[in-house]
Structure formats: C-alpha cells, structure tokens
Amino acid sequence: xxxxxxxxxxxxxxxxxxxxxxxxxxxxxxxxxxxxxxxxxxxxxxxxxxxxxxxxxxxxxxxxxxxxxxxxxxxxxxxxxxxxxxxxxxxxxxxxxxxxxxxxxxxxxxxxxxxxxxxxxxxxxxxxxxxxxxxxxxxxxxxxxxxxxxxxxxxxxxxxxxxxxxxxxxxxxxxxxxxxxxxxxxxxxxxxxxxxxxxxxxxxxxxxxxxxxxxxxxxxxxxxxxxxxxxxxxxxxxxxxxxxxxxxxxxxxxx
Amino acid sequence: xxxxxxxxxxxxxxxxxxxxxxxxxxxxxxxxxxxxxxxxxxxxxxxxxxxxxxxxxxxxxxxxxxxxxxxxxxxxxxxxxxxxxxxxxxxxxxxxxxxxxxxxxxxxxxxxxxxxxxxxxxxxxxxxxxxxxxxxxxxxxxxxxxxxxxxxxxxxxxxxxxxxxxxxxxxxxxxxxxxxxxxxxxxxxxxxxxxxxxxxxxxxxxxxxxxxxxxxxxxxxxxxxxxxxxxxxxxxxxxxxxxxxxxxxxxxxxxxxxxxxxxxxxxxxxxxxxxxxxxxxxxxxxxxxxxxxxxxxxxxxxxxxxxxxxxxxxxxx
Numbered sequence: 026x027x028x029x030x031x032x033x034x035x036x037x038x039x040x041x042x043x044x045x046x047x048x049x050x051x052x053x054x055x056x057x058x059x060x061x062x063x064x065x066x067x068x069x070x071x072x073x074x075x076x077x078x079x080x081x082x083x084x085x086x087x088x089x090x091x092x093x094x095x096x097x098x099x100x101x102x103x104x105x106x107x108x109x110x111x112x113x114x115x116x117x118x119x120x121x122x123x124x125x126x127x128x129x130x131x132x133x134x135x136x137x138x139x140x141x142x143x144x145x146x147x148x149x150x151x152x153x154x155x156x157x158x159x160x161x162x163x164x165x166x167x168x169x170x171x172x173x174x175x176x177x178x179x180x181x182x183x184x185x186x187x188x189x190x191x192x193x194x195x196x197x198x199x200x201x202x203x204x205x206x207x208x209x210x211x212x213x214x215x216x217x218x219x220x221x222x223x224x225x226x227x228x229x230x231x232x233x234x235x236x237x238x239x240x241x242x243x244x245x246x247x248x249x250x251x252x253x254x255x256x257x258x259x260x261x262x263x264x265x266x267x268x269x270x271x272x273x274x275x276x277x278x279x280x
Numbered sequence: 281x282x283x284x285x286x287x288x289x290x291x292x293x294x295x296x297x298x299x300x301x302x303x304x305x306x307x308x309x310x311x312x313x314x315x316x317x318x319x320x321x322x323x324x325x326x327x328x329x330x331x332x333x334x335x336x337x338x339x340x341x342x343x344x345x346x347x348x349x350x351x352x353x354x355x356x357x358x359x360x361x362x363x364x365x366x367x368x369x370x371x372x373x374x375x376x377x378x379x380x381x382x383x384x385x386x387x388x389x390x391x392x393x394x395x396x397x398x399x400x401x402x403x404x405x406x407x408x409x410x411x412x413x414x415x416x417x418x419x420x421x422x423x424x425x426x427x428x429x430x431x432x433x434x435x436x437x438x439x440x441x442x443x444x445x446x447x448x449x450x451x452x453x454x455x456x457x458x459x460x461x462x463x464x465x466x467x468x469x470x471x472x473x474x475x476x477x478x479x480x481x482x483x484x485x486x487x488x489x490x491x492x493x494x495x496x497x498x499x500x501x502x503x504x505x506x507x508x509x510x511x512x513x514x515x516x517x518x519x520x521x522x523x524x525x526x527x528x529x530x531x532x533x534x535x536x537x538x539x540x541x542x543x544x545x546x547x548x549x550x551x552x553x554x555x556x557x558x559x560x561x562x563x564x565x566x567x568x569x570x571x572x573x574x575x576x577x578x579x580x581x582x583x584x585x586x587x588x589x590x591x592x593x594x595x596x597x
Contacts, residue, residue: 077485079481079484079485098489099484099485099487100484100487100488100489101487103485103486103487104487108486109485111482111485115479115481115482115485116479116482117475117478117479117482118478118479119478120474120475120478124471127471128471128472128475128483128486129486131468131471131472132483132486132487132488133487137468137469137471137472137488137493138468138469138493138496139467139468139469140463140464140467140469140470141463141467142467142468143463143466143467144466144467144468144470144471145466147468150468186486190486190487
C-alpha cells in the first residue's frame, strides 16, 4: 500500500449521540478514482469535510502522501494539493467565472500581499484559469458573472476551480447533484478524462455514473465502511445489497 | 472602473464633480463666499474618511460601526502633540498615522474573530471606549475637547492656515487615497478581500488564510481615516470626544451607503449629498433631521447601490 496518496486511519466523529464517522479507514491510490457511496446521512460529506480540515475528527488520522495532515488547517491542506468541490454550489456569485477560477489559481501562487499590480492583468493567474475553464467546456462563458449562469455551469466552475488549484487529489462531493440527463452525461465524460490525470475521491448518488467511472468503491452506512472493492465485487456484496435494499424499503414505507 | 469609457454617465458625473471641486476655491475667491470653501473643506475630509470606510465595508464586507474612532485618534494625535508644544507636522502626522494603524490592528485583531452583527457591535464598543477614554483625559480638555492654537507646521512647505492651500491639501489627499484604494482593490490583495466578502468559507477552502488579509485591509482603512482625523483637527483647530461618538460613525456609514458601497467615488458623492443637505435643511428648520431621515430611507430603499447605482451598471464585479 505504498502508493496510497490519501490514507484515512480509524477516523471517528460524533455529534452528540450521532456517530457520523465510525472508525473509518480507507485509502485512495495514485491514479485511482475511488467512489464513496451510501444512503443519505451515511456521513459522506462529513468525511469529506474532515479530509479538507473544515471539521476536526474526534480521533484517527488523515495521511496525505505519507504525511500526517490531521492537525493542519484547511488552507494548508489545500496548498498541499487537496482540492474539494462542494455539494452545494459555493461560488463567488458577484464575480465572473474567470475571476472565480483565477482566485483558485491565486490561492496557490504564493502569498497575496501584493497591493499594486492589477490582478486581472496577470497572465500567471489568468492563463491557468482560462485553461481550467476551457477544460471543463466553459471557455466561451468565462466573462459571464457567475450569478447569471445555470446550475450545470456552476457545477463545472466548481470543477474548474478544483483543477486550478493544481491538485494531486480531487475530492468531488456530488458533482452531478441536480443536473439534468444531458448535463450528467457531459459530467461523466469530463470525469472520465480527469481521472487520467488526477486521483479522485468521488461522492455521488448517481449509481450509473459511479459504476461506470470508479476503479474502487467504498460503501458507507451510518459512518462505517461496510465494504470496499472493485465495482463488480461491490455489486455482488450481500451486505451492500442489504443496506441499499433496506433503504429502499424504508423509502417506500415513508413515501 | 476607471478603465471603462470616460463617456459613460458615471464617467461624466465623476469628471464634472472633480472639476467643480477643483474650481471651488476659484469660485469662493471670486464671489467672496468663504462659507462654501469652509463647508467643502469639511466635505473633502469626510469624503476621505468615508472612502476609507468603504474600503472595508464596501469592498471587504466588514461592517465596522466604529470607524469614527480613527477620526478621533488622528485628531487627538495632532491635538495632544500641539498641546505639548510639538507643532511640527513632520512629527504630528506620522504619529497620527502610526497610532491609528496600531489601534486598528488591535481592534481588528479582536473584532475580526467575530462576524455579522457581533462584528458591528464589537467595533462599536471599541469606538465608544475610545470616546470615553478621550472624555476622561482631563489634561487634554476631557469632555470639552482640546483647542489647537497652532496648525500643523510643515516648515514652509505648505501653510495649513491658508484656507485655499488647506483645501487643496485635502483635495489632493482625497484623490491620492481613492487612487490607492483603486490600486488595492484591483490587486491580488484586493481580490482576496473581495472574495472573502463574497464567500469567505469558500476562500478558506481554496487555500486563503482570510483573517490576515482582512486584518491588513482593516488596518489600511483605519490608517487612512486617521489621516482624515489629522486633517479634521487642523480644519476646526479643535478636537473633542464628540468626533468619535457613535453617531459620527453612523454618518460615515450613511455616506458610504448613500454613495454606493464598493464604488470608488461613491463615498465622495455620499459625503457631498449628506453634508450639503444637512447644511441646507438646517437653514430652514432646526428639525432638519426629520426631513433628512426619510430622504435617506427612500434612497436606500429605492436606489439600491446608492448614487453610484443610479449612474448605471459597473463593468467589474
């Protein structure tokens, strides 16, 4: 397991009586797309937030490229190459798409105590931002204010911002949430291209997409990893079937 | 904003305003209307203070309700040194700048740990503290304030007692401050500060330690306002705790909102409109605030973006 880029070791997090993360261990290898699935409330986003450092786990450790990053603040983890896209779109709505992504570039271009030169004129910031936007297919739309763009485009800006941060690992939190079928297909194509260049930890509800894209899948239920393996193995796993079947019954009963 | 065509409505309005401000001493000299010169000197000083508040409030989203504290600190730095026999502007002004910066650093370091209404309250509390400290300084006039018998002395370089020279000093400092703010908000630093206004959590997630940038911005704004304070003390030959009172901080906020938050020249428009209206209305009735209040309310309610907003959309942000 020497090629593990991200290692999560026995991570636990409680909110009062609720166990959000329960002695969870997993790893993401170089060049791997590792998908994290599980019913609603399984603690997927909580896990991501602990990986990025916005939330502190009660116990356990997070290792990135062999280095223990458990006690680093969010911005330092980001600078090490951990980039996150948000489940709920979280952009700078009053700025253009290009400004949004350029800020993500700037975050990794040294300190920003530069008070004089116009940032919008710096090729060092603008060129990588334009490239990232072009890569997600928004090259034509980069001078539009984010507030005036569609939800699907916001999801793409999210990805572009993650790319612009020169990441080694992409943490994508439900990039397809709320997308229509056409936009979803576009996203799957994009993710397939991205996984060639980046290690990805993907949280996603769209099972079709997950099984099409993932090299390995971890199934989370009540904060606990009940299974990890290749897509075929997960599909055949009895515990997983039970967990998902149970969920469906519950849904039918309430619905 | 400066890059957009000068022929836009905003460009023309700003050009006319600056031209009129530049020519005001000529008008005053020709007509013998000293009052206009005095009024507009005060307006320029408040415009400088409002512009500095706009940097943190409009561009940075930091709603400081204690900005007048720096007017007082800059003013008292000049007043106290003058009282102790140090009249040289080359000493007074650097001290005013340094003390305002230091004060802003302390207030900012503590206040910026809070957000929203707590931030507003804690900045207000610090300013009120400064107010009561000044009121308690018996040696320097306490509640009654401190008369300054000699204006800052710049060794013949500029004579602050000359009304016209003083007016142009205020005008140049205001323009310099606006130009500085223009450079700052469009720089990398400015992008971080504006990003933090727009979505602070996201800024941290993409790798910015926002606190130190916001604090730096807070200190720059406090320092600029301290300079306005030094000017104000010279202008009135007097400094008293009243210039730090919370209503004065409120006036500065009104100027910024009225002129248009996050607009470079907005605070200048805001200061002109507020202070001229105040002057005109107070000639008609002593209850001028009853008229001014609803007028401001209407502008805030129906002209989002203030006066700047009425001049059309901005190209950036």
